[in-house]
Amino acid sequence: MLTIRIISILTFMSGLSLAWIPYKGINFVLTEDFPxxxxxxxxxxxxxxxxxxxxxxxxxxxxxxxxxxxxxxxxxxxxxxxxxxxxxxxxxxxxxxxxxxxxxxxxxxxxxxxxxxxxxxxxxxxxxxxxxxxxxxxxxxxxxxxxxxxxxxxxxxxxxxxxxxxxxxxxxxxxxxxxxxxxxxxxxxxxxxxxxxxxxxxxLISCKLYKTLFEYRPITVEARLHKLEIADSMGEPIHNRQPINDVLAKSVDENYNQTLDNGSLRCRKGCRPFEGEYVYVCLRDPISRTEYDCHMRHEMYGCLFGYMEYVRYRVENAFADAIQLVAKTCTDEARNQPLQHSPTGFGWWTIAIHGGEAHTDIFGNACDDWGACDAYIKILVEGKEVYRTECRVNTHMPYFGETYRSPRIHKSVRITIELWDEDSGWMGSPDALMMRWETNIDQLVNNGIKWGEKGYWKNKIVTASSWKDEYPDNFQPMLLV
Structure with missing residues (x-):
């Protein structure tokens, strides 16, 4: 009671309101760049x-x-x-x-x-x-x-x-x-x-997603908390992880957030400049584009901790429905179900050929005497050409936007992707190789981007691949055309 009276007197003297902010009235945005x-x-x-x-x-x-x-x-x-x-x-x-x-x-x-x-x-x-x-x-x-x-x-x-x-x-x-x-x-x-x-x-795709959601929930909370900016009354950043560590230390089942729907945040809205009144802390949330301050030393930690606790609550609440949904199909019975089939090693490969950069031939020389390159891409499987894109004329930044889907092949096959310049020389000389990429399906699925090695302006191939396993007993038919 004494503390409340002291705060009231100080507030009256400074002409500022110390009414705390209801949590329900807080404008909050979960992630950046998503409206x-x-x-x-x-x-x-x-x-x-x-x-x-x-x-x-x-x-x-x-x-x-x-x-x-x-x-x-x-x-x-x-x-x-x-x-x-x-x-x-x-x-x-x-x-x-x-x-x-x-x-x-x-x-x-x-x-x-x-x-x-x-x-x-x-x-x-x-x-x-x-x-x-x-x-x-x-x-x-x-x-x-x-x-x-x-x-x-x-x-x-x-x-x-x-x-x-x-x-x-x-x-x-x-x-x-x-x-x-x-x-x-x-x-x-x-x-x-x-x-x-x-x-x-x-x-068990739902079980994989269920586990992934559980793993992402705490790291998403921490990433969102680290977006908050804390400064003192002079605008100098305060690098103090203690409130974040305290918020993260609480377990999910600790019921730390029961009062957040109906309680109030021990901060004032907006950060006031230093004008006689000593503002101990300014808390800015650049994602939600809001800011709060607290000008009483004994309320400073409550202001920081309260908002950070609210951030954690909102992020975990966003994950709650998603986890509950996929949990319906990821039961103990499903997890313990014995596998009836294993992949045969064969399957179907799909590659989207997006584009890249085309500057020089494989020796580092300019494509043409006049103008830019006339680029196209070849796909070879075990040394045999299986696909060739359309040629993109007179450009250093070709965009293809084409997709190749393979017939049934083994996952260990050798893949070669080549970037060529069509009719690169004078008077119809042969096409010039610009870049060769020796790879395999696993590498392409993990990383579909490759840079060349020659020239100041390096060539580049940009793709994205996926693989579909074949299973025995003919329970997976061939792809439809």
Whole structure:
């Protein structure tokens, strides 16, 4: 009571209000460069999917495998555009990566992974419509379509699940994609189980996503907390990790956040300049574009700790619905299900040839005497040419936008990717090799970017690859053309 009276007197003397801020009134944004409306749509998608699973009619489904997936198709189609929007166009995700990832090598790796994610999501979107019961596809064809969707989703989840994933270092970049993916995967697993139960048991895609969400939740909280900026009354940064460490030290089941919905933040809104009144701390949240201050020494820690606790609460709350959804299909029974099949080592390879840079031939000489290069790319498997792109005339920055899908091949085959200059010399001399890339499928799936070695301006090839395993017993048909 005495403390409250002292604060009231000081407040009256300074002419400032010490009314604390209700947590419900705080403007809060989870991640950078994702508008509030998109975060709202992701949350609505999760809530809609939860409501769908709570409906009684979902439990009463037909006996045939066609009828088993029909109820899940409409909500899957509704969830798809939201998942696509969290990825965005190449311009959009490039802009996000430029802002979020200062390290050039890290950004290049993130760009490669985003291309793979974008390509995989296009595969999913292209195939999901073909599962409509009114489409005139045979049952075997629909099994193949389910396989293609499964491969696309596995490629996306794997980019997050890998131990050295670039998104673990920059989790705020991938968080919206992970959350929106949860709605889609939780619905797709039921369809996959109805059509191809062996594949569902062998992959356990929902369990992989479930584990990934659990692993990303704490690192996303920490990354979001480190975005906060703390300064003293003179505007000098305060590098004090103690409040962050204290917030992170609490366990998830400690019920630390029970009062955050109804309580108040012990800060004032806005940071006041130093004008006689000593402001001990200024807390800025550049993502939410808000700032708070506290001018009483004994309230300073409460202000910092309170907002940081609120940040953790909001991030964990965003993960809660996603984790709950995928947990429905990642049961103990599913985890302990013995695998019925192992990959044969054969399968199907898909490579998207995006573009690159074309400056010199393989010896470092200019492509043409006049103008820029006329570039095209060859794909060779075990030394045999299997694909050639269209030529892009008179450009140093060719964009191809073409895709090659292989027939059934072994995963260990030798892959060669070559960049050529068409008719590079004078009077129709032979095409000149600009760059040769000897690689394999595993390397291409992990990193589809290669730089040349000659010349001041180096050549470059940019691709994104995916691999679909073949399983025995003929339960996975060939790809549809």
């Amino acid at each position: 509030n409306i998109l975060e709202t749509r992701v949350n609505q998608s999760l809530q809609t999917t939860k409501s769908f699973f709570e409906r009684k009619e979902v439990e009463v489904i037909g006996d045939t495998r066609i009828l088993k997936f029909v109820p899940y198709l409409a909500p899957m189609i509704a969830a798809l555009p939201i998942a696509q929007d969290t990825i965005g166009s190449e311009y959009e995700w490039r802009r996000r990566l430029d802002r979020a990832i200062p390290d050039v090598k890290h950004r290049q790796q993130a760009e490669h992974d985003m291309r793979t994610i974008e390509m995989s999501m296009r595969t999913v979107a292209r195939n999901i419509i073909n599962l409509d019961p009114n489409k005139n596809f045979s049952s075997d064809s629909k099994i193949t379509i389910v396989h293609d969707i499964h491969t696309g989703l596995c490629n996306i989840v794997s980019k997050f699940a890998q131990r050295h994933s670039i998104f673990r270092k920059y989790p705020l970049v991938g968080m919206p994609i992970l959350l929106s993916l949860s709605s889609f995967v939780s619905l797709f697993v039921y369809m996959e189980s109805a059509f191809v139960p062996d594949l569902a048991r062998a992959s």
